[in-house]
Amino acid sequence: MYILDTINPRIVDDFINNLSCNKSNLIQDLHQYAIENKVPIIKDDVSSFIRNILLTKKPKRILELGTAIGYSAILMAETLSGNCTIDTIEKNNDMYDIAVKNIKTSGYKINPIHGDALVEIKKLENTYDFVFIDAAKGHYKEFFDLIIPKLNNEAIIIGDNILHKGLVCLPLNEVPRRQRTIVRNMKAFIDYIYANDNIRTSILPIGDGLMVNNILNTL
Numbered sequence: 001m002y003i004l005d006t007i008n009p010r011i012v013d014d015f016i017n018n019l020s021c022n023k024s025n026l027i028q029d030l031h032q033y034a035i036e037n038k039v040p041i042i043k044d045d046v047s048s049f050i051r052n053i054l055l056t057k058k059p060k061r062i063l064e065l066g067t068a069i070g071y072s073a074i075l076m077a078e079t080l081s082g083n084c085t086i087d088t089i090e091k092n093n094d095m096y097d098i099a100v101k102n103i104k105t106s107g108y109k110i111n112p113i114h115g116d117a118l119v120e121i122k123k124l125e126n127t128y129d130f131v132f133i134d135a136a137k138g139h140y141k142e143f144f145d146l147i148i149p150k151l152n153n154e155a156i157i158i159g160d161n162i163l164h165k166g167l168v169c170l171p172l173n174e175v176p177r178r179q180r181t182i183v184r185n186m187k188a189f190i191d192y193i194y195a196n197d198n199i200r201t202s203i204l205p206i207g208d209g210l211m212v213n214n215i216l217n218t219l
């Protein structure tokens with residue numbers, strides 16, 4: 001049985017993630033808080049990739065699923081110098097409360113929404129140019145289907161944790177039993193995306209596996 005903790009060899013992962021990139025004091029503080037309190041936030045290789053996509057695409061409206069303490073939402077707003085509005089959904093009470101405080105400190109136009117994304121997405125009245133999915137791995141297909149009607153033309157959807165520590169690349173019978181449902185769901189999600197002619201997809205072996213989708217036409 002494979003036990004993987006990083007997708008790339010550790011030496012590659014550490015090298016890329018130890019490269020310094022410009023971060024504000026607030027982002028550095030939130031990063032430190034996340035490490036000290038074991039809050040899962042995007043890794044630096046993922047954040048620098050997302051920043052580059054944002055600077056190319058310049059989305060005005062962003063939706064995020066999985067706020068945690070607000071780190072990635074604030075990082076995205078900061079990357080765009082505040083020229084965007086971000087709606088971000090978090091279901092955990094404690095995380096939500098911390099995020100609200102951090103978002104207020106940041107001063108960016110970020111609207112934290114408290115609740116389960118499976119419920120809250122349906123209530124959204126906005127449409128989006130860019131969506132970042134970073135919530136429950138077992139529900140990516142449901143999230144995706146709910147998001148589609150909320151997209152502007154030529155939107156981008158990015159999903160983190162697509163390879164789930166590399167386990168998604170293994171035959172199911174080699175995956176530890178307690179991980180099989182997540183892995184089965186993620187494999188089905190990947191097949192579903194690749195079968196859609198209106199989506200151009202890449203899976204990058206950074207972070208925990210990052211999926212980048214260009215939605216060609218409103219589906």
Ligand SMILES: C[S@@+](CC[C@H](N)C(=O)[O-])C[C@H]1O[C@@H](n2cnc3c(N)ncnc32)[C@H](O)[C@@H]1O
Nearest residue numbers: 041042066068071072090091092116117135136
């Ligand atoms: C990996 S963390 C998000 C990290 C954050 N995007 C960052 O990088 O700063 C995932 C978060 O998603 C939240 N979450 C999980 N399932 C969710 C759901 N169905 N709806 C909303 N939030 C959810 C968890 O409570 C957790 O805080």
